Amino acid sequence: PSATAKLKIRPIVTEAELDAPGAGDLTLTGTDFLSSVVGDSSVVLAGTGAVNLTRAAILAAGGVAAFTDTSIVIPAALIAGVAEGTTTATVTAEALTGTTPVALKIRPVVTVAGLDVPGAGDLTITGTNLLSSVVGDSSLVFTGTGAKTVARADVLALGGIAAWTDVTIVIPAGSPQLVGVAAATSSVEVVAEGLTSTPAVAVS
Numbered sequence: 001p002s003a004t005a006k007l008k009i010r011p012i013v014t015e016a017e018l019d020a021p022g023a024g025d026l027t028l029t030g031t032d033f034l035s036s037v038v039g040d041s042s043v044v045l046a047g048t049g050a051v052n053l054t055r056a057a058i059l060a061a062g063g064v065a066a067f068t069d070t071s072i073v074i075p076a077a078l079i080a081g082v083a084e085g086t087t088t089a090t091v092t093a094e095a096l097t098g099t100t101p102v103a104l105k106i107r108p109v110v111t112v113a114g115l116d117v118p119g120a121g122d123l124t125i126t127g128t129n130l131l132s133s134v135v136g137d138s139s140l141v142f143t144g145t146g147a148k149t150v151a152r153a154d155v156l157a158l159g160g161i162a163a164w165t166d167v168t169i170v171i172p173a174g175s176p177q178l179v180g181v182a183a184a185t186s187s188v189e190v191v192a193e194g195l196t197s198t199p200a201v202a203v204s
Contacts, residue, residue, distance in 0.1 A: 008037050008094035013102045016089040017195065020107065021064055024076025026089070030098075033091050034069045041093040043072060046101060049081025085134045103134045105193035110201045113188045115181075121173025122161065123181065127197065130190050131166045138164065138192040143200055146180025 013030040020027040028043065034055075035041045041055040055067045058074055066073040072091070088101035110127040117124040125140070131152075132138045140150040152164045155171055163170040169190070171177050180186075187200035 008096055010096040011041070011091040011093040011098050012100075013089055013091055013098055015195075016102045016104045018082065018084055018104045018106045021073065022076065024080070025064055026074040026076075026079055026082065026104065028072040028074075028089055028091065028102075029070060030091065031070060033067065033072055033093055035093045035095075037094050039095055041067065041091060043074065044090045044092060044097065045079065045082055046088050046090070048083040048086040049079060050087075051079060051081070053078060105134050105195060107195040108138075108190040108192040108197040110188060110190055110197045113201050113203045115183045115203050118161065118170070119173060121178070123171045123178055123203070125169040125188060125190070125201075126167060127190065128167060130164070130169060130192055132192045132194075134193050136194060138190060140169065140177075141189045141191060141196070141200075142181055143187045143189070145182045145185040146178070147186075148177070148180075150177045 009032045011032045013028050015029045017027045033041055043053045045051050058065050058067055061075045061078055063075050064073050065075050084104050084106050087104045090098040090101050106129045108129045110125055112126045114124050138152040142148050155162050155164050158172055158175050160172050161170050162172055183203050186203040189200045190197045
């Protein structure tokens with residue numbers, strides 16, 4: 001008699017966030033990461049800092065290490081050579097490997113949103129990883145007073161002192177992007193690499 005084949009589902013990685021939950025750590029989110037039919041699961045990191053890590057090896061690292069059906073956390077010590085944009089992640093489970101490698105990305109962080117900087121009415125936002133290099137383009141999301149979404153391209157098109165780098169965004173006074181934005185009653189987030197900075201930072 002023929003053997004009965006057991007149904008399996010291919011794992012899918014939807015997000016690969018570097019520096020989460022801590023510096024150098026990597027958090028993968030997706031579906032069907034755990035093997036229940038064939039063998040054990042593993043993570044395949046290709047490109048810069050390439051390494052294959054079994055579920056057992058990840059969990060043995062302790063600390064923040066975790067491996068569930070929808071989330072994997074790999075401690076920094078296991079992946080010292082990886083990099084944003086040039087390292088990709090897939091998961092193997094049930095002897096099936098995800099077919100679409102996902103590039104590692106870093107969530108933007110806003111530290112200060114200063115009104116009247118550098119001049120009266122200007123707004124300067126400082127932080128880290130404010131530019132998208134992997135997925136799409138960056139944007140600003142104002143909440144509270146003057147709520148709106150502002151694309152990076154629209155900021156740069158303003159000219160003058162307008163700027164958008166990986167660590168600084170400057171919007172000149174009188175710009176339509178600043179209409180309604182006010183200190184204490186407006187907050188700002190940056191979206192880069194498809195990831196949103198958290199928490200929102202109050203304009204001050």
